[in-house]
Amino acid sequence: EAGVAQSPRYKIIEKRQSVAFWCNPISGHATLYWYQQILGQGPKLLIQFQNNGVVDDSQLPKDRFSAERLKGVDSTLKIQPAKLEDSAVYLCASSGGRQGANEKLFFGSGTQLSVL
Amino acid sequence: GENVEQHPSTLSVQEGDSAVIKCTYSDSASNYFPWYKQELGKRPQLIIDIRSNVGEKKDQRIAVTLNKTAKHFSLHITETQPEDSAVYFCAASWGGGADGLTFGKGTHLIIQP
Numbered sequence: 001e002a003g004v005a006q007s008p009r010y011k012i013i014e015k016r017q018s019v020a021f022w023c024n025p026i027s028g029h030a031t032l033y034w035y036q037q038i039l040g041q042g043p044k045l046l047i048q049f050q051n052n053g054v055v056d057d058s059q060l061p062k063d064r065f066s067a068e069r070l071k072g073v074d075s076t077l078k079i080q081p082a083k084l085e086d087s088a089v090y091l092c093a094s095s096g097g098r099q100g101a102n103e104k105l106f107f108g109s110g111t112q113l114s115v116l
Numbered sequence: 117g118e119n120v121e122q123h124p125s126t127l128s129v130q131e132g133d134s135a136v137i138k139c140t141y142s143d144s145a146s147n148y149f150p151w152y153k154q155e156l157g158k159r160p161q162l163i164i165d166i167r168s169n170v171g172e173k174k175d176q177r178i179a180v181t182l183n184k185t186a187k188h189f190s191l192h193i194t195e196t197q198p199e200d201s202a203v204y205f206c207a208a209s210w211g212g213g214a215d216g217l218t219f220g221k222g223t224h225l226i227i228q229p
């Protein structure tokens with residue numbers, strides 16, 4: 001079974017530039033998550049989609065971050081403009097999404113962003 | 117919201133010895149506790165999980181224990197091997213599964229030959 005796919009693998013930009021990350025979840029997984037993992041810390045949830053609707057974006061810095069999952073499959077996370085503190089690994093994850101079921105979280109390999 | 121504390125931040129053990137990583141959580145409503153292993157430059161991978169209706173779960177050399185009263189849970193690795201070297205993250209959620217997971221800051225486990 002194919003896993004969660006992400007691209008690009010690495011990205012280096014200067015502050016105030018914009019950047020976009022792409023994610024394709026495991027086939028059939030209804031729920032998609034974007035996490036931010038700063039060096040030396042655990043992943044922090046930015047946004048969660050159930051199909052093409054947003055379930056939780058309470059920790060997304062909405063003044064600069066945006067995300068969409070228009071057709072309920074793949075998703076794009078954008079940062080505009082980027083700040084130095086946005087340097088992190090951006091992990092996409094997916095799950096089957098059935099509420100209350102024994103659903104496990106599967107991560108992609110992540111995009112490592114460096115903001116200079 | 118939920119807060120998950122993880123200790124120690126770094127753990128060095130001799131190959132063949134046991135390793136124990138401990139986590140505490142703040143939200144008594146949390147009912148699902150997974151552990152993830154992340155090797156350098158790779159994705160976090162689920163290694164074991166436990167639900168609040170179970171006190172202990174074991175899978176070969178890995179076990180997890182849960183104390184709901186004290187709100188803490190632990191990962192136990194026996195007969196450690198070099199391939200166990202990685203960063204381990206605990207997490208907790210109220211949703212019974214992948215939703216609402218809050219992660220600890222991680223433990224860097226080093227297996228000394």
